[in-house]
Amino acid sequence: MNKDSSYSVLLLEDEKPTRQHLVSVIERTPQLKLFAETSNCAEAKAALMLGKPDVLVADINLPDGCGIDVIDYAFNKYPSLEAMVITVCGDEENVVNALEAGATGYLLKEQALEGIGDAIFALLRGETAISPKVARFLLKRFKNTPPKVDAHYNVSNKTENNFSLTSREHEVLEMISKGYRYNEIADSLGISTNTIRAHIRNIYRKMAVKSRSEAVFEAAKAGLISL
Secondary structure: OOOOOOEEEEEEOOOHHHHHHHHHHHHOOOOEEEEEEEOOHHHHHHHHHHOOOOEEEEOOEEOOEEHHHHHHHHHHHOOOOEEEEEEOOOOHHHHHHHHHHOOOEEEEHHHHHHHHHHHHHHHHOOOOEEOHHHHHHHHHHHHOOOOOOOOOOOHHHOOOOOOOOOHHHHHHHHHHHOOOOHHHHHHHHOOOHHHHHHHHHHHHHHHOOOOHHHHHHHHHHOOOOOO
């Protein structure tokens, strides 16, 4: 993340007092600027038609639909965009659906109201921003869930399954498996962090995974990387 750059935020929140508070926090945070403030899904999609924000911050329950659908729409249009959910809903279905749609942040509103700036910068650094309550739920969920097994996978095709990754995508995959952050990968390869995010979105899509840990697990299983 370049300290001399500014980053634009598209805000989707229907409750006016909450929206005004978040707008105020964003506008007074150095390096952040407001791309647009919207109160429903239609307004947010219309804003996305006009250009690409760096970060989408979206509520879930909206008057005309679900913010997760807007996140999915945004990623289809701009694969390198970052997305964060702010909501009062910490239930399993919404959390999983949001992360599967591509969100890398999920804050309950009690935390988002004061920590939105720091959370946005965490996403821009290639990190996640998840409320402690949600993080505990996710840890418990994955602890009790066995690793995904591909029915078409077997030992004989282990070294042949390269998921059609390009050489650059393979480089990026190796570096994320070693724990490098997006900005560190970008510096090492001499390309922008936005390009790294686009490569990672493509890797996830080709490998049919939704997270770094899943990508690393599947890559190791297929013999693409060694841990």
